[in-house]
Amino acid sequence: MAEDNDSLPTLHPVAGLRLGTTCAGFKVPGRRDLVVCALAEGTEVAAVFTRNAFRAAPVQVAEAHLARCAPRYLVINTGNANAGTGQSGLQAAHETCELLAAEAGCDAQAVLPFSTGVIGEPLPMAPMREGLPRALANLDEAGWSDAAHGILTTDTVPKGDSHRLLVDGKPLTVTGIAKGSGMIRPDMATMLAFVALDARVPQAVLAACLERAVEGSFNRITVDGDTSTNDACVLMATGQGELSVERAEGPTFEALCAAVGEVCESLARAIVRDGEGATKLIDVRVEGGRDRAECLQVAYAIAHSPLVKTAFFASDPNWGRILAVVGRAGLEELDIDAVELWLDEVCIVRRGGRAEDYTESAGQAVMSRNAITVRVVLGRGEVSDHVWTCDLSYDYVRINAEYRT
Amino acid sequence: MAEDNDSLPTLHPVAGLRLGTTCAGFKVPGRRDLVVCALAEGTEVAAVFTRNAFRAAPVQVAEAHLARCAPRYLVINTGNANAGTGQSGLQAAHETCELLAAEAGCDAQAVLPFSTGVIGEPLPMAPMREGLPRALANLDEAGWSDAAHGILTTDTVPKGDSHRLLVDGKPLTVTGIAKGSGMIRPDMATMLAFVALDARVPQAVLAACLERAVEGSFNRITVDGDTSTNDACVLMATGQGELSVERAEGPTFEALCAAVGEVCESLARAIVRDGEGATKLIDVRVEGGRDRAECLQVAYAIAHSPLVKTAFFASDPNWGRILAVVGRAGLEELDIDAVELWLDEVCIVRRGGRAEDYTESAGQAVMSRNAITVRVVLGRGEVSDHVWTCDLSYDYVRINAEYRT
Numbered sequence: 142m143a144e145d146n147d148s149l150p151t152l153h154p155v156a157g158l159r160l161g162t163t164c165a166g167f168k169v170p171g172r173r174d175l176v177v178c179a180l181a182e183g184t185e186v187a188a189v190f191t192r193n194a195f196r197a198a199p200v201q202v203a204e205a206h207l208a209r210c211a212p213r214y215l216v217i218n219t220g221n222a223n224a225g226t227g228q229s230g231l232q233a234a235h236e237t238c239e240l241l242a243a244e245a246g247c248d249a250q251a252v253l254p255f256s257t258g259v260i261g262e263p264l265p266m267a268p269m270r271e272g273l274p275r276a277l278a279n280l281d282e283a284g285w286s287d288a289a290h291g292i293l294t295t296d297t298v299p300k301g302d303s304h305r306l307l308v309d310g311k312p313l314t315v316t317g318i319a320k321g322s323g324m325i326r327p328d329m330a331t332m333l334a335f336v337a338l339d340a341r342v343p344q345a346v347l348a349a350c351l352e353r354a355v356e357g358s359f360n361r362i363t364v365d366g367d368t369s370t371n372d373a374c375v376l377m378a379t380g381q382g383e384l385s386v387e388r389a390e391g392p393t394f395e396a397l398c399a400a401v402g403e404v405c406e407s408l409a410r411a412i413v414r415d416g417e418g419a420t421k422l423i424d425v426r427v428e429g430g431r432d433r434a435e436c437l438q439v440a441y442a443i444a445h446s447p448l449v450k451t452a453f454f455a456s457d458p459n460w461g462r463i464l465a466v467v468g469r470a471g472l473e474e475l476d477i478d479a480v481e482l483w484l485d486e487v488c489i490v491r492r493g494g495r496a497e498d499y500t501e502s503a504g505q506a507v508m509s510r511n512a513i514t515v516r517v518v519l520g521r522g523e524v525s526d527h528v529w530t531c532d533l534s535y536d537y538v539r540i541n542a543e544y545r546t
Numbered sequence: 547m548a549e550d551n552d553s554l555p556t557l558h559p560v561a562g563l564r565l566g567t568t569c570a571g572f573k574v575p576g577r578r579d580l581v582v583c584a585l586a587e588g589t590e591v592a593a594v595f596t597r598n599a600f601r602a603a604p605v606q607v608a609e610a611h612l613a614r615c616a617p618r619y620l621v622i623n624t625g626n627a628n629a630g631t632g633q634s635g636l637q638a639a640h641e642t643c644e645l646l647a648a649e650a651g652c653d654a655q656a657v658l659p660f661s662t663g664v665i666g667e668p669l670p671m672a673p674m675r676e677g678l679p680r681a682l683a684n685l686d687e688a689g690w691s692d693a694a695h696g697i698l699t700t701d702t703v704p705k706g707d708s709h710r711l712l713v714d715g716k717p718l719t720v721t722g723i724a725k726g727s728g729m730i731r732p733d734m735a736t737m738l739a740f741v742a743l744d745a746r747v748p749q750a751v752l753a754a755c756l757e758r759a760v761e762g763s764f765n766r767i768t769v770d771g772d773t774s775t776n777d778a779c780v781l782m783a784t785g786q787g788e789l790s791v792e793r794a795e796g797p798t799f800e801a802l803c804a805a806v807g808e809v810c811e812s813l814a815r816a817i818v819r820d821g822e823g824a825t826k827l828i829d830v831r832v833e834g835g836r837d838r839a840e841c842l843q844v845a846y847a848i849a850h851s852p853l854v855k856t857a858f859f860a861s862d863p864n865w866g867r868i869l870a871v872v873g874r875a876g877l878e879e880l881d882i883d884a885v886e887l888w889l890d891e892v893c894i895v896r897r898g899g900r901a902e903d904y905t906e907s908a909g910q911a912v913m914s915r916n917a918i919t920v921r922v923v924l925g926r927g928e929v930s931d932h933v934w935t936c937d938l939s940y941d942y943v944r945i946n947a948e949y950r951t
Contacts, residue, residue, distance in 0.1 A: 194880045195873030195898070225866045227899020260866025261900060365852040370870050447770040447852070447938070448946055455947035461630045461665025465775050468600030475599045493600070494632020495666060533852070535943050541853055542860035 149301045152285035153314050155337040157181030157379030160284030162291035165272025167265060168220030168258060173291040175268070177241065177276040178215040178335065184379045186212050186253075187348035189355055191372035197224030198234040198264075199254040200371060206238070206250045213251040215375065216241050216273070217292050217333065219320075223256040223264040224370040233264040241273050257294055257320060257333055257371050289318040292333055295540055296321050298415050302407035308396040311383040314339045317404045321364065321412035334359065334374040334408055336401060339382030349389035351376040353398045358405035362529045364416035365537070366445040376401065413529045418536030421453050424514045424529055429479075431522035435472055439517060440528045442470040450533030453513070458504030460489045467517055479520030485513060557690035557708045558719050560742040562586030562784030565689030567696035570677025572670060573625030573663060578696035580673070582646065582681040583620040583740065589784045591617045592753035593658075594760055596777035602629030603639040603669075604659040605776060611643070611655045618656040620780065621646050621678070622697050622738065624725075628661040628669040629775040638669040646678050662725060662738055662776050663699055694723040697738055700945055701726050703820050707812035713801040716788040719744045722809045726769065726817035739764065739779040739813055741806060744787030754794035756781040758803045763810035767934045769821035770942070771850040781806065818934045823941030826858050829919040829934055834884075836927035840877055844922060845933045847875040855938030858918070863909030865894045872922055884925030890918060 158180055165175040180186070188207055190200050206212065216237060223230050238252035256264065279287075289299035303316040317336030342350070355374055386397050414422045425443050430436035443449055446466045452459040460482055467480060482490035484507040489499050507513060563585055570580040585591070593612055595605050611617065621642060628635045643657035661669065684692075694704035708721040722741030747755070760779055791802050819827045830848050835841035848854055851871045857864040865887055872885060887895035889912040894904050912918060 193870060193873035194877065195869050195882050222866070225869045225895065225899060227897060230899065260864075260870060366850070370866075370873060445771070445850075447942065451943050451946035454943065457947070459665075461627070461775075464600050464630045465598060465665060468598035468775060472599065477600050490630065492632060494630060494635065533943060535940050537852070538856050538859065538938060538940050538943060541856035542862070 149286055149289055149299055150303060152289070152301045152303045152316050152318070153305055154282035154285070155314050155316050155379055156282065156339045156381035157184060158337045158377060159280040159282050160288040161276040161279035161281065162284060162287035163272050163275040163279060165218065165268035167218055167268050173287060174219045175272040175276050176217040176288045176291040177273065177280065178217070178288070179245070179280050180213050180377060181379050181381060182213070184211065184377055185342055185344045185347050186375060186377050187344060187351045188373060188375045189351060191370060193370045193372070195225060195370045197222055197256060197371040198226055198230035199223055199256045200373060201231065202234040202238065203253040203255060203373065206253055209250050210248065211251070212253045213247045214241055214245055215253045215255065215335070217255040218269065219292055219294055220258040221256060221262060221264050222258045222260045222371050225261040226263060229263060233266060236266060237269055240270060244273055244277055253375070255333055255371070255373055257292065260370060285316055285318060292318065292320045294320060295417055296415050300408055300411040300415065302404045304400055304404060306400055308384055308400070309393055313382060313384050313397070313400060315400045315404050317408055319408040319412055321415055332372055332412060334405070335377070336375070336404055337377040337379065338401065339379050340384035340386055340397065341380035342378040342386045342397070346386055346389045346394065347376055347378050350394070350398050350401055354402045354405040357402055358409040361527065362409045362413045363441060363444045364413060364419070364531055410529060413531050416531035417540045418534040418538070419531030420511065420534055421532045422512045422529065423453060423531060424527055426514060426516045426525060426527040427519065428516065428525035429519040429522055430524045432524055433526050436524055436526040437528065439467055439470045439472065439519070440526060442466050443515060443517070444528050444530035447533055453508070453532035454534045456505070456508040458484065458489070458501065458508045460484070460504065463515065464490060475519070476521065481518035481520065483516040483518070484508065485510070554691055554694055554704055554706045555708060557694070557706045557721050557723070558710055559687035559690070560719050560721050560784055561687065561744045561786035562589060563742045563782060564685040564687050565693040566681040566684035566686065567689060567692035568677050568680040568684060570623065570673035572623055572673050578692060579624045580677040580681050581622040581693045581696040582678065582685065583622070583693070584650070584685050585618050585782060586784050586786060587618070589616065589782055590747055590749045590752050591780060591782050592749060592756045593778060593780045594756060596775060598775050598777070600630060600775045602627055602661060602776040603631055603635035604628055604661045605778060606636065607639040607643065608658040608660060608778065611658055614655050615653065616656070617658045618652045619646055619650060620658045620660065620740070622660040623674065624697055624699055625663040626661060626667060626669050627663045627665045627776050630666040631668060634668060638671060641671060642674055645675060649678055649682055658780070660738055660776070660778055662697065665775060690721055690723060697723065697725045699725060700822055701820050705813055705816040705820065707809045709805055709809060711805055713789055713805070714798055718787060718789050718802070718805060720805045720809050722813055724813040724817055726820055737777055737817060739810070740782070741780070741809055742782040742784065743806065744784050745789035745791055745802065746785035747783035747791045747802070751791055751794045751799065752781055752783050755799070755803050755806055759807040759810040762807055763814035766932065767814045767818045768846060768849045769818060769824070769936055815934060818936050821936035822945045823939040823943070824936030825916065825939055826937045827917045827934065828858060828936060829932055831919060831921045831930060831932040832924065833921065833930035834924040834927055835929045837929055838931050841929055841931040842933065844872055844875045844877065844924070845931060847871050848920060848922070849933050849935035852938055858913070858937035859939045861910070861913040863889065863894070863906065863913045865889070865909065868920065869895060880924070881926065886923035886925065888921040888923070889913065890915070
């Protein structure tokens with residue numbers, strides 16, 4: 142989605158975390174494509190990874206390393222996902238960690254590798270070998286903006302969010318960056334997202350906070366229903382600030398979750414808004430369901446329907462397509478006469494047919510907006526949930542048809 | 547998919563069945579959009595309908611009428627689906643039957659109505675009122691080709707198939723027509739398809755034959771995963787030929803099923819081949835599964851992936867996308883090292899990574915074909931199944947973005 146302004150908000154440094162970015166030449170020469178993130182001693186790290194059965198080599202290695210010791214470095218390359226690369230891909234991921242460890246003087250298991258880009262091609266090691274020393278030489282607490290650019294693939298804008306606030310009267314800084322923007326339907330994880338804060342938080346508490354934040358943000362978005370082999374979301378707590386969060390409950394923990402959740406939600410929305418070819422941000426809300434599962438079942442069915450998505454692209458209030466999706470979403474005993482359909486403030490369907498007061502011009506007015514809420518009221522319970530998605534445009538096809546050429 | 551030649555094969559008349567087609571002007575003036583089908587007394591009719599909860603008014607009426615008496619007439623209009631139209635839509639469907647019954651001199655319940663086209667707009671009755679007498683005046687056993695044109699919406703070519711064969715030494719004629727071509731993922735039913743034969747077949751036997759035929763044809767195709775509110779497939783046996791099929795078992799029944807199945811499969815393939823914007827016909831086969839359900843789960847996940855479909859459009863052997871879909875398809879305990887991936891005769895993936903002997907040029911050669919078999923070998927069982935689908939092109943977006951304008 143073309144933004145009015147592709148500049149990032151101010152990304153406040155997080156004490157104890159430095160980022161270095163360089164152009165290593167993995168795919169396109171002269172493009173920032175390698176990021177190293179250095180963590181001060183004592184930093185706690187929690188992460189969630191893709192649940193795709195074909196987990197990329199770096200995902201496997203990062204998860205194993207994280208289970209063994211506290212990470213000191215993250216290394217992220219774009220241009221090549223090192224996925225579907227079998228045994229040699231695992232070797233490449235391990236070698237990446239060893240190269241960085243040798244340069245930085247740490248244990249290779251203290252390095253977490255991340256890769257994003259094309260699947261199924263060997264990760265070229267020469268750019269890695271040449272790029273790592275340059276990225277390390279650039280390490281800087283002010284390196285967030287460069288890093289936000291350095292992790293992008295088909296994204297058209299960098300994505301970051303940052304907040305400074307007081308919790309229990311003590312300052313807290315939360316800063317995060319993320320990348321989309323195709324193969325997006327995170328499931329317990331996301332595309333690459335890196336969020337850091339300066340409080341002291343034990344790993345178990347940090348993991349609980351991350352789970353909460355991801356559930357309400359990255360796990361509520363979809364661009365095309367495709368879950369990547371490389372999704373990962375990392376939350377780091379450097380412990381260099383004044384705040385300390387001891388337990389995974391109570392008001393201080395809630396405040397931490399709210400702050401992290403806000404950054405994650407902002408990044409998640411930014412990913413959808415910049416979904417491949419997207420021109421509209423669509424919030425699909427399903428209300429009046431019996432349980433959360435059926436609300437999400439309907440919401441995802443709508444969010445994945447190519448017919449609905451192309452109608453949004455065309456700004457065409459072709460609500461019959463949405464109704465048809467609700468009807469095929471697999472809900473048992475759905476009483477279609479109880480269903481209502483709203484686009485923003487306009488009620489379109491009541492009692493199985495067009496609302497008496499609906500006019501095409503009112504529907505058209507809503508569809509012309511670039512952020513729209515679709516609201517389906519099932520009328521059979523008290524539960525609601527939602528997902529964010531985007532439309533399906535010519536550019537989605539162009540971007541994905543031309544991706545490797 | 548642009549066909550070399552959009553002419554239909556010879557559609558043999560089925561004794562006892564006459565078709566009349568006219569331009570009634572439901573949506574586009576001068577376009578054949580109203581078809582009446584007259585059945586000789588004694589004709590048996592079986593049908594399957596959409597399982598979408600939002601069943602269009604004509605589907606509800608046709609099903610109710612079929613349960614009550616043997617149909618004498620079918621009436622099919624295109625340009626308007628009479629779906630999402632609530633109570634007034636039901637009235638319009640009933641009025642359609644009454645108009646035809648009055649003209650033809652039969653009971654209104656002996657008329658089955660079918661509609662296809664835009665959802666959510668009132669069915670205009672003036673074209674119906676003016677068109678029905680003209681369609682009745684055209685009734686002809688040779689009317690199949692005109693009817694094949696008269697039921698189309700966004701289809702670019704008419705779809706029909708016809709066979710004459712000997713069963714038990716007696717001649718059997720099976721002829722059918724169908725329309726696609728968007729909102730296609732039939733589920734126990736299909737888009738509109740009408741198939742007739744001249745044998746004498748009791749209704750229960752005919753219904754068993756239809757179920758078999760649909761399961762192997764229309765229930766194995768998907769264009770965009772969207773199930774229509776109006777899907778219907780009708781099988782008619784006029785009983786005017788020499789053949790008689792008494793029971794839903796034995797070699798004569800099997801021969802009947804094979805003949806009907808062949809016509810249905812041909813129509814189903816034609817629907818996918820003419821899927822909106824389609825340039826390629828893709829047969830997604832999943833082998834070595836534990837059961838049919840998991841084979842279809844993987845096959846549909848591949849067939850619905852926008853990333854896979856755009857890669858086929860681009861003739862790009864981006865097999866990593868297929869692998870990623872297999873990985874997210876939700877199979878428990880999938881051993882990725884056992885998975886193989888083939889494009890036609892080319893093995894691309896073995897043991898979780900690229901096959902040693904795979905070359906990009908071999909993959910490219912397959913992807914340039916306009917009919918391709920994707921074969922996923924799960925390596926965990928003996929069951930296989932498949933679905934047909936097509937690619938996702940600019941034209942899919944154009945057709946569906948411009949549909950109502």
